[in-house]
Amino acid sequence: MSDQTFAADELSFDEFTRPTYDEWYAAALDSIGGADFEKLLTTRTYEGLTLQPLYRREDLAPIAHLLTLPGFTPFVRGVRASGHVAQPWLIAQELPAPTPEAFNAALRHDLAQGQNAIKLILDQPGRAGLDPDQAENPGQGGLSLASLDDVAQAFAGIDLSALPLHAEAGASFLPLLALLAAYYQQQGQSLADWRGSITADPLGELVQNGTLPAPLEKLYDEMAQITAWAVQNAPQLATIGIACVPYHNGGANAVQELAFAIATGVEYLREMLVRDLTIELAAPRMIFSFAIGAQFFIEIAKLRAARLLWSRVIGAFGGSESAQRMRLHTCTGRLNKTVYDPYVNILRTTLEAFAGVIGGSDSLHIAPFDESANLPDEFSRRIARNQHLILQHEAGVSRTIDPASGSYFVEVLTDSLAQSAWTLFQEIETQGGMFRALEAGFAQEQIAQVAARRTANIEQRRDVLVGINMYPNPADEPIATRPAEVDAAGQSRARAIIDYRARTDTENRSNALDSLRSAAPQARVEAAIAAAQAGATLNEISRALRPMDAANTPAVMPVPALRLAEPFEVLRRNAANYRHRTGTPPRIFLANSGSYRARADFVTGFFEVGGFEVLDHGSFATPEAAAQAAVESGAPAVVICSTDDAYPSLVPPLVHSIRSQKPDTIVLLAGYPPDQIEAHKAAGIDAFVHIRANCCEMNRWLQQQIGVSS
Numbered sequence: 001m002s003d004q005t006f007a008a009d010e011l012s013f014d015e016f017t018r019p020t021y022d023e024w025y026a027a028a029l030d031s032i033g034g035a036d037f038e039k040l041l042t043t044r045t046y047e048g049l050t051l052q053p054l055y056r057r058e059d060l061a062p063i064a065h066l067l068t069l070p071g072f073t074p075f076v077r078g079v080r081a082s083g084h085v086a087q088p089w090l091i092a093q094e095l096p097a098p099t100p101e102a103f104n105a106a107l108r109h110d111l112a113q114g115q116n117a118i119k120l121i122l123d124q125p126g127r128a129g130l131d132p133d134q135a136e137n138p139g140q141g142g143l144s145l146a147s148l149d150d151v152a153q154a155f156a157g158i159d160l161s162a163l164p165l166h167a168e169a170g171a172s173f174l175p176l177l178a179l180l181a182a183y184y185q186q187q188g189q190s191l192a193d194w195r196g197s198i199t200a201d202p203l204g205e206l207v208q209n210g211t212l213p214a215p216l217e218k219l220y221d222e223m224a225q226i227t228a229w230a231v232q233n234a235p236q237l238a239t240i241g242i243a244c245v246p247y248h249n250g251g252a253n254a255v256q257e258l259a260f261a262i263a264t265g266v267e268y269l270r271e272m273l274v275r276d277l278t279i280e281l282a283a284p285r286m287i288f289s290f291a292i293g294a295q296f297f298i299e300i301a302k303l304r305a306a307r308l309l310w311s312r313v314i315g316a317f318g319g320s321e322s323a324q325r326m327r328l329h330t331c332t333g334r335l336n337k338t339v340y341d342p343y344v345n346i347l348r349t350t351l352e353a354f355a356g357v358i359g360g361s362d363s364l365h366i367a368p369f370d371e372s373a374n375l376p377d378e379f380s381r382r383i384a385r386n387q388h389l390i391l392q393h394e395a396g397v398s399r400t401i402d403p404a405s406g407s408y409f410v411e412v413l414t415d416s417l418a419q420s421a422w423t424l425f426q427e428i429e430t431q432g433g434m435f436r437a438l439e440a441g442f443a444q445e446q447i448a449q450v451a452a453r454r455t456a457n458i459e460q461r462r463d464v465l466v467g468i469n470m471y472p473n474p475a476d477e478p479i480a481t482r483p484a485e486v487d488a489a490g491q492s493r494a495r496a497i498i499d500y501r502a503r504t505d506t507e508n509r510s511n512a513l514d515s516l517r518s519a520a521p522q523a524r525v526e527a528a529i530a531a532a533q534a535g536a537t538l539n540e541i542s543r544a545l546r547p548m549d550a551a552n553t554p555a556v557m558p559v560p561a562l563r564l565a566e567p568f569e570v571l572r573r574n575a576a577n578y579r580h581r582t583g584t585p586p587r588i589f590l591a592n593s594g595s596y597r598a599r600a601d602f603v604t605g606f607f608e609v610g611g612f613e614v615l616d617h618g619s620f621a622t623p624e625a626a627a628q629a630a631v632e633s634g635a636p637a638v639v640i641c642s643t644d645d646a647y648p649s650l651v652p653p654l655v656h657s658i659r660s661q662k663p664d665t666i667v668l669l670a671g672y673p674p675d676q677i678e679a680h681k682a683a684g685i686d687a688f689v690h691i692r693a694n695c696c697e698m699n700r701w702l703q704q705q706i707g708v709s710s
Contacts, residue, residue: 021054021056024054025037028041028053041053045253045295045298046253046254046450046453046454047253047254047255047298047417047420048253048255048420049413049416049417049420051413055408055409055412056408057408059408059412060408060411060412062415063411063412063415065308065414065415066411069081070082070083070401070402072321073311073315073321073324074307074308074311074312074315074324075307075308075310075311075324075325075326076304076305076307076308076414077304077360077401077402077405078307078360078401078402079307079325079326079327079328079360079362081401082401083360083398083400083401083402084357084397084398084401085398085399085400085401088392088398089356089357089361089362089363089364089388089398090116090117090164090362090363090364091114091115091116091117091363091364091385091388091389092115092117092118092119092164092166092329092363092364092365093110093115093119093365093366093381093384093385093388094119094121094331094365095107095110095119095120095121095143095381096121096141096142096143096375096376097143097375098123098138098139098140098142098143098144098375098489098490098493099139099143099144099489099492099493100143100144100145100150100151100153100154101153102489103120103143103154104153104154104155104156104157104158106378106381107154107155107158108157108158109378110381110385111158111163113382113385114385114386114388114389115385116163117163117164117165117166117196117363118158118160118163118164118165118166118196119166119365120142120143120145120154120165120166120167120168121141121142121143121167121168122142122143122145122167122168122169122170122172122176123137123138123139123140123141123142123143123144123145124137124140124141124142125137125138125140125144126138126142126143126144126145126146126169126170126172126176126538127141127142127168127169127170127171127172127205128170128171128172128213129171129172129175129213129538129539129542129543129546130538130539131146131497131537131538131539131540132144132146132490132493132494132496132497133493133494133497133498134539136490137490138489138490138493138494139489139490139493140490142168144489144490144493145176145179145538146493146497146500146537146538146539147179147497147500147535147537147538148179148182148183148186148532148533148535149500150179150496150500151179151180151182151183152183152186155183160184160187160189160194161189161190161193161194163195163196164195164196164363165180165194165195165196165197165198166196166197166198166287166329166363167180167196167197167198167199168199168201168241168243169198169199169200170205171202171205171212171213171214171219172538172542173198173199173200173219173222173223173226174222174225174226174524174525174528174541174545175528175532175538175539175541175542175545176198176538177198177226177525177528178525178528178529178531178532178541179532179538179541180198181194181234181525181529181532182529182532182533185529185533186533191233191234192233192234192235192236193236194234194236194237195236195237196236196237196238197237197238197239197241197287197327198237198238198239199238199239199240199241199287200219200222200223200226200239200240200241201240201241201242201243201264202216202219202220202223203264203267203434203435203438204241204242204243204245204246204264206435206438206554206556206558207246207247207438207443207444207556207558207559208246208558208559209558210555210556210557210558211553211554211555212553212554213542213546213553214546214553215552215553215554216435216554217552218546220268220271220272220275221275221521222524222545223239223240223268223271223272224271224272224275224276224277225521225522225524225525226239226525227239227240227272227277227281227282227285228277228281228522229525229526230285231281231285237285238284238285238286238287238327239285240268240272240282240285240286240287241286241287241288241289242261242264242265242268242286242287242288242289243289244257244260244261244288244289244290244291245289245290245291245331245333246559246561247260247443247447247559248290248291248293248333248335249291249333249334249335249561249562250447250451250559250560250561250562251335251447251448251450251451251454251455251562252446252447252450252451252559253450254295254298254299254301254302254417254421255417255420255421255424256421256424256443256446256447256450257290257291257302258302258305258306258309258417258418258421258424258425259421259422259424259425259428260428260434260443261288261290261306262306262309262310262313262421262422262425263425263428263429263433263434263437264434265286265288265310265313266313266425266429266433266434267433267434267435268282268286269282269283269286269313269317270433279314279317279318279319279323280319280320280322280323283314283317283319283323283324284322284323284325284327286327287327287328287329288306288310288326288327288328288329289329289330289331290302290303290306290328290329290330290331291330291331291332291333291334291335292330292331292332292333292352292353292355292356292359293333293335293336293352294335294336294348294351294352296351296354296355297355297409297410297413298413298417299352299355299356299359300355300358300359300404300410300413301359301410301413301414301416301417302359302417303328303330303356303359303360303361304359304360304404304410304414305414305415305417305418305421306326306328307326307328307360308414308418309418309421309422309425310324310326311324311325311326312422327362328360328361328362328363329361329362329363329364329365330356330359330361330363330364330365331364331365331366331367332348332349332352332353332356332365332366332367333352334367334371334372334561334563335454335562335563335564336348336465336564336565337367337371337372337563337565338372338465338467338468338565338569339372339373339478339479339565339569340467340468340472340473340476340477340478340565340568340569340572341466341467341468341472341473341476342369342370342372342373342478342479343369344466344467345367345369345370345371345372346369346383346387349366349367349369349384349387350366350387350391352366353366353387353388353391354391354397357391357397357398358397358403358404359404360402364388366384366385366387366388367384368380368381368383368384369383369384370479372479372563373478373479373480373481374479374480374481424446428442428443435554438556439554439556441556441557443559444556444557444558444559447559451562454562454564455562455564455567456694458564458565458567458568458696459567459694459695459696459697460692460693460694460695460696461695463564465564465565465568468565468568468569468609469565469568469609469695469696470605470609471605472605472608472609474608474611474613477576478569478572478573497537500535500537501535501537504534504535505534505535508534508535509531509534509535509536509540511534512527512530512531512533512534512535512536513531513534513536513540513541513544515527515530515531516528516530516531516536516541516544516545517544524545528541528544528545531544567696567700568609568610568696568699571609571610571611571696571699571700571703572609572610572611573611574611574703574708574709575610575611575612575703575708576611578611578707578708578709584613585611585612585613586611586612586613586636586703586706586708587612587613587614587615587633587634587635587636587637588603588607588612588613588614588615588635588637588638588639588702589615589629589630589633589635589637589638589639590603590604590614590615590616590617590638590639590641591620591626591627591629591630591638591639591640591641591654591658592616592617592618592619592620592626592641592642593619593620593623593626593640593641593642593646593650594619594642594643594646594650595642595643595646596619596641596642596643599641599642599670599671600616600641600670602670602689602691603639603641603670603689604616606689606693606695606698606699607639607689607699607702609695609699610695610696610699610700610702610703611699611708612699612702615633615635617629623650623653623654623657624653624657626640626654627654627657627658627661628657628661630658630665631658631661631662631665636664636665636666636705636706636707637665637666637667637668637702637705637706638658638665638666638667638668639667639668639669639670639689640654640655640667640668640669640670640685641670642670644671644673644676647669647671647673647676647680648676648679651669651680651683651685652683655667655683655684655685656683656684659684666686666687666702666705666706667684667685667686668685668686668687668688668689668702669685669687669688669689670688670689670690671688671689671690672688672690672692672693686705687701687702
C-alpha cells in the first residue's frame with residue numbers, strides 16, 4: 001500500500017462498478033443453487049413480518065421519523081438528547097428476598113457493588129392486600145412487607161433521598177404507598193425528594209391473576225387520587241404502571257405487546273381524564289415495563305416503536321411534547337430461560353440486556369441465571385449486576401447516542417412493528433378498549449395462538465434452546481432448589497406481624513382507620529399515611545379503603561406464564577428419577593449399518609434431550625450381529641440407522657432377530673422414506689425418527705413405553 005495520502009475531495013470511487021440489486025439477487029440465487037429465494041433467504045417472524053436478507057436505502061423512503069433527533073418527538077431515538085452518554089440506564093435489579101431483613105442485607109450489599117436504583121416487588125399475598133398471617137405463602141414471589149416496622153427494617157441504613165425507588169404493589173397500591181410515605185416522613189425526609197415509581201396497574205394484575213380484590217372503578221379512583229396527591233407532594237414519582245411483562249412471558253409477539261401496552265395506557269388516560277386530571281398531569285406519571293426476549297433486532301425495534309406510538313397517542317390527546325416522553329423500564333424475559341444448563345442463561349440475558357440498552361431503556365433488570373429455580377443468591381446476583389457494569393464500562397455501549405439509528409434493517413423493522421401494532425390497537429379500540437378485550441378473551445386468544453406456535457416449534461426443534469432441545473449436556477444437573485428459604489420466611493413473617501399488632505396502640509390504630517374510612521376522596525391518601533403512622537398494617541389499610549364488594553370485582557381468563565424449556569425439563573427429570581430408581585439411565589441402542597453416521601448423530605442428539613443414554617458401538621456387518629449386540633446391551637429400545645436404499649433388505653431380518661430374542665423391545669427407524677413406511681410398519685417398526693418428528697412428543701412416548709414415566 002502506498003504512503004500517499006489524499007484529501008477528502010480527491011477521493012473518487014468512479015473507477016469501481018456499483019452492482020445493482022438485480023445483480024446481487026442473481027448472485028444470491030446462484031449461491032443457493034437456484035433454490036427458492038423466499039423460502040431459503042427470507043424469515044417469517046411470530047409478528048407476521050417477513051425479514052429480508054438485505055435492506056437498502058430505498059427501503060427507508062416511506063418512513064417518516066428518519067430525520068428526527070434524539071430527545072425530540074416522536075422520540076424514536078430516545079427521550080433524552082444525550083442518550084445514555086450523560087445519564088446511563090439505571091441498574092434496577094429486583095431483589096426478591098422474602099423478608100425485610102433479607103431484603104436489607106441484599107440491598108446494602110448490592111448498592112455497594114454498583115446497583116444504583118431500588119426495585120421492590122411485593123410478594124403475592126401483599127399484592128392481594130393480605131398480611132403475612134392471613135396467607136399460606138408469605139414471601140412468595142417478592143418481599144413480604146406489611147407494617148411500618150417492616151419498611152424500617154427493609155431500608156435500615158439506606159438513604160432513600162439519594163436513590164430512585166421503584167415499587168410494584170399490585171392491588172395494594174395505596175396501602176404500600178401509605179407505608180412508604182409514612183417511613184419517609186418518620187425519617188424526616190421530604191416527599192418531594194422521592195424519585196422513582198410506585199404504580200397501580202389493575203389490568204396488569206387482572207391479566208396475571210384473572211381477578212382483582214376490588215371493583216375496577218374503585219381502583220381507578222385510587223389511581224387518580226394518588227396521582228393527584230403525587231402532583232402536589234411527590235412530583236418526581238410515577239404512579240401509573242403499564243406492565244407488558246405478563247404478555248411477553250405468556251408468549252405474546254412484539255406487535256401484541258405494543259398494541260396491548262398502548263391500549264392499556266389509553267384506557268388509563270381516559271379514566272384519569274374523567275376523574276379531573278389533565279393529560280399534562282397524568283401522562284408524565286406513567287411508566288411502561290417491557291420484557292426483552294431473544295430476537296435481538298426485533299426487541300430493539302420494539303422499544304423504539306413503543307416510544308413512537310406513545311408519542312402519537314399523547315399528541316392525539318393534545319399533550320405537549322414534554323408529555324409525549326415515555327418512561328421505560330425493561331427486564332429480561334423468562335420465556336426462554338432454563339433450569340438445565342443454567343449458565344447459558346447468562347449468555348441469553350446479556351444479549352437481551354444489550355438489546356434493551358440499544359433500544360433506549362431508562363432502567364433495566366437483568367434476571368440472575370438461576371431465577372427460574374430459586375431465590376437468586378449473592379453469586380448469581382453479582383453476575384447479573386456485572387453484566388450491566390460490563391455493558392456500561394467495558395463495552396462502552398453508553399458512549400454512543402442511539403447506536404441503532406440509520407440501520408436500514410432496524411429502521412424498517414421499527415416502522416413495520418409500529419404500523420402492525422397500531423392496526424391491532426385500533427381493533428382493540430373497536431371492542432371498547434383493553435378491559436373489554438380482556439373480558440371477551442380477545443387478547444388472551446391472540447396470545448394463545450402465538451404461544452402454541454412457539455411451543456410447537458420448540459418441541460419440533462424448529463426453534464432452538466441451547467442445552468435443552470439441542471446440544472444437551474447429558475451429564476448436566478438442574479439447579480438445586482432451595483424451597484426452605486421461603487417456607488421458613490413465611491413462618492417468621494406470620495409471627496412478626498402478630499407481634500407487631502400486639503405492640504401497637506390498638507385504640508390509636510382503630511381511630512386512624514375510622515378516619516380513613518370516612519375521609520373525603522381528596523383526603524384519602526393523607527388519611528392512609530396517618531393510619532400507617534398509627535400502626536395500621538397493609539391489610540387493615542386495604543380493608544378500610546375497600547370494603548368487600550365481591551359482586552362487582554372483575555374476572556377474566558388469565559394469561560398463563562410460559563417457559564418453553566419446561567416440557568423437555570420434565571423429560572430430563574423423569575430420566576434422572578429413573579436412574580436413581582434403577583441405578584442406570586434409560587438407554588437406547590443404535591443398530592448401525594453401512595453409511596450410518598449422519599443419522600446416528602441425529603438420533604443421538606434427538607434422544608439425549610430426553611435424558612436417554614444412547615449406546616453407539618459403530619457399524620455391524622450383518623443384521624444378526626446388530627441384533628445380538630442390541631439384545632446383550634439390555635437397552636429396551638433400538639434405533640436402526642442406515643440409508644434408505646439399505647433399509648428394505650436390512651429392516652425385516654434385523655427386527656425379526658431382535659424380537660425373536662426379546663419380544664418387548666421397542667424398535668425405531670432413523671429416517672422417513674415415504675415409499676417404504678407401510679412395509680417397515682408391517683415388519684415391526686414402532687416409530688420413525690426424522691427431522692419433522694415432534695422431538696418432545698416422541699421422547700415422552702418412548703419414556704412411557706419403557707416405564708421411565710407413567
